[in-house]
Amino acid sequence: xxxxxxxxxxxxxxxxxxxxxxxxxxxxxxxxxxxxxxxxxxxxxxxxxxxxxxxxxxxxxxxxxxxxxxxxxxxxxxxxxxxxxxxxxxxxxxxxxxxxxxxxxxxxxxxxxxxxxxxxxxxxxxxxxxxxxxxxxxxxxxxxxxxxxxxxxxxxxxxxxxxxxxxxxxxxxxxxxxxxxxxxxxxxxxxxxxxxxxxxxxxxxxxxxxxxxxxxxxxxxxxxxxxxxxxxxxxxxxxxxxxxxxxxxxxxxxxxxxxxxxxxxxxxxxxxxxxxxxxxxxxxxxxxxxxxxxxxxxxxxxxxxxxxxxxxxxxxxxxxxxxxxxxxxxxxxxxxxxxxxxxxxxxxxxxxxxxxxxxxxxxxxxxxxxxxxxxxxxxxxxxxxxxxxxxxxxxxxxxxxxx
Ligand SMILES: *Cc1c(COP(=O)(O)O)cnc(C)c1O
Numbered sequence: 179x180x181x182x183x184x185x186x187x188x189x190x191x192x193x194x195x196x197x198x199x200x201x202x203x204x205x206x207x208x209x210x211x212x213x214x215x216x217x218x219x220x221x222x223x224x225x226x227x228x229x230x231x232x233x234x235x236x237x238x239x240x241x242x243x244x245x246x247x248x249x250x251x252x253x254x255x256x257x258x259x260x261x262x263x264x265x266x267x268x269x270x271x272x273x274x275x276x277x278x279x280x281x282x283x284x285x286x287x288x289x290x291x292x293x294x295x296x297x298x299x300x301x302x303x304x305x306x307x308x309x310x311x312x313x314x315x316x317x318x319x320x321x322x323x324x325x326x327x328x329x330x331x332x333x334x335x336x337x338x339x340x341x342x343x344x345x346x347x348x349x350x351x352x353x354x355x356x357x358x359x360x361x362x363x364x365x366x367x368x369x370x371x372x373x374x375x376x377x378x379x380x381x382x383x384x385x386x387x388x389x390x391x392x393x394x395x396x397x398x399x400x401x402x403x404x405x406x407x408x409x410x411x412x413x414x415x416x417x418x419x420x421x422x423x424x425x426x427x428x429x430x431x432x433x434x435x436x437x438x439x440x441x442x443x444x445x446x447x448x449x450x451x452x453x454x455x456x457x458x459x460x461x462x463x464x465x466x467x468x469x470x471x472x473x474x475x476x477x478x479x480x481x482x483x484x485x486x487x488x489x490x491x492x493x494x495x496x497x498x499x500x501x502x503x504x505x506x507x508x509x510x511x512x513x514x515x516x517x518x519x520x521x522x523x524x525x526x527x528x529x530x531x532x533x534x535x536x537x538x539x540x541x542x543x544x545x546x547x548x549x550x551x552x553x554x555x556x557x558x559x560x561x562x563x564x565x566x567x568x569x570x571x572x573x574x575x576x577x578x579x580x581x
Contacts, residue, residue: 199572200521202495204383205460205562206449213452217444225411228444232451233394236379239454240369242396244403247447248410251356251380253440254393255283258376259324261405262350264289268323271311272354273303274528274548276328280354281529289323291538293530295545299484301330301497301555304547305339312347322349329358329368330525332386332464332492333485337363337373356380357494359387360461364488369396376402381450386464386492387457389450392442405435413437463562464493467569471496471558474573478580495525496560505553511579512556518575523557 217228233245248254264270270284274293284291294311297304308325315321325344327335337353344351351374355361358368359379366372369379379385381392395406408415413435418425421432442450468491472482479501485491500508515522528548530540542549559572 196519196571198519198521199559199564199568200561201523201557201559202384202561203563204388205456206388207456209455210449210452213448214445217448220444222444224443225441226444228447228451229442232389232442232447232454235451235454236369236394236396239457240367240371240377240396242370242377243398244396244400246395246397246403246406246410247442247450248393248395248406248440249442249446250391250440251354251378251382251393252279252283253410253438254378254395254406255279255326255352255354256286257406257409257438257440258352258378258395258402259283259287259289260409261402262324262352262375264324269315269320270324270326271308271322272326272529273328273330274530274545275301275330275526275551276354276529277356277526278529278532279356280326280328281535283326284324291535292322293528293540293545293548294325295547296551298547298551300333300486301483301551302333302335303327303340305336305343307547308340308343312343316347321347324350324352326352326354328354328356329361329492330495331483331497332357332361332494333483334358334361334363334368334489334491336486341373350375353377356382356385356393358492359385360457361492362490368492371396371398375399376406381446381453386460386494387450387453389442389446389453392446392450409435409437410440411437412439460562461492464560465491467560467564468493468496470569471498471560471573478577480576480580493560496558497525497555498558499551500554500556503550503554508553508556514579515556515575520572520575521559524552524555525557526552528552 229247233247236245264287266288268289270289271292271294272280275296281291294303295307353374355368355377361368369377371377377396379394381389397403413433415432415434480498483497
């Protein structure tokens with residue numbers, strides 16, 4: 179086929195088959211577009227006043243003293259680890275059921291990474307497993323310096339209990355809340371750092387709100403905020419009161435640490451700021467979709483992830499668990515749905531089974547609950563603009579596949 183014919187063929191093919199429904203997507207409206215254009219017409223397009231405004235809005239909404247925006251949640255996680263002093267010889271623990279970035283941030287700091295298995299009902303880091311592992315680590319003098327609970331699918335981990343353990347065993351807590359902006363734990367907004375040192379949000383387009391690419395670290399500790407701000411900008415300090423040498427002049431700045439260029443731009447902050455105004459509306463729509471899934475699944479051999487009573491989930495993902503616990507069945511259900519144009523996903527393949535982590539010594543059987551989870555979990559489409567007719571198509575295909 180010539181190139182033109184090939185394109186024509188694809189167009190006709192797309193027209194004839196039903197449109198693909200992704201598992202998640204951004205919702206950008208005219209206000210978002212105008213917000214970005216305003217910045218493009220202004221004097222600042224790189225990190226400037228809009229980044230500051232975005233940070234202030236986040237702090238206000240979360241009821242937290244400091245927010246620092248970076249160019250991704252991954253870079254925010256990296257800087258959070260550095261600010262808490264993570265280094266070679268230290269341990270960082272997280273959960274296997276997460277995106278690789280929650281673990282990689284420890285390796286960036288040359289620390290050793292280990293995992294805590296999950297609670298099978300919620301998919302979240304199990305407090306029972308954590309307690310057990312901490313007690314064993316204490317005996318071996320290998321306690322973690324940092325623990326990163328991950329609020330999978332928008333549902334906060336049991337933070338009061340994890341905070342209790344942090345006091346008992348002396349570790350710091352970074353909440354990976356990449357999925358959970360807009361969620362609550364015991365009526366405290368995720369991001370308030372009521373139960374942690376630092377909380378991280380992601381503004382990747384597939385997450386709850388987007389700035390294109392972007393991450394935010396929130397904290398109550400001024401020293402941590404100052405450190406993260408400096409590290410996102412090469413380790414440079416501009417406040418002369420903090421200089422360690424005599425300034426040569428007005429123009430002087432000092433590089434006191436080895437930092438990075440992890441800055442967010444005003445263009446992206448303008449999008450984030452505009453999206454933030456719609457956070458509550460987005461969460462309402464997501465909550466509604468989950469309720470609809472629940473209603474339509476009563477008679478199906480599947481179950482949504484559980485949300486504990488004291489938690490208000492941001493419902494980033496609609497994860498179902500197949501009751502028929504068989505790898506082949508799982509793969510078949512996934513492939514059939516995908517074949518029908520339903521953008522299913524698996525969140526996640528356990529991180530310790532990624533080839534890079536296997537090379538570090540992890541292997542199958544290390545975290546059996548997580549491994550079992552990944553062979554019966556499927557994420558169904560959920561996003562604010564999911565149309566009723568598309569939702570019905572998802573349910574229809576699911577019923578068909580499971581019948
Ligand atoms: C998306 C995600 C990240 C990384 O976010 P980026 O902004 O893309 O760097 C980290 N952790 C979890 C759990 C995520 O889902």
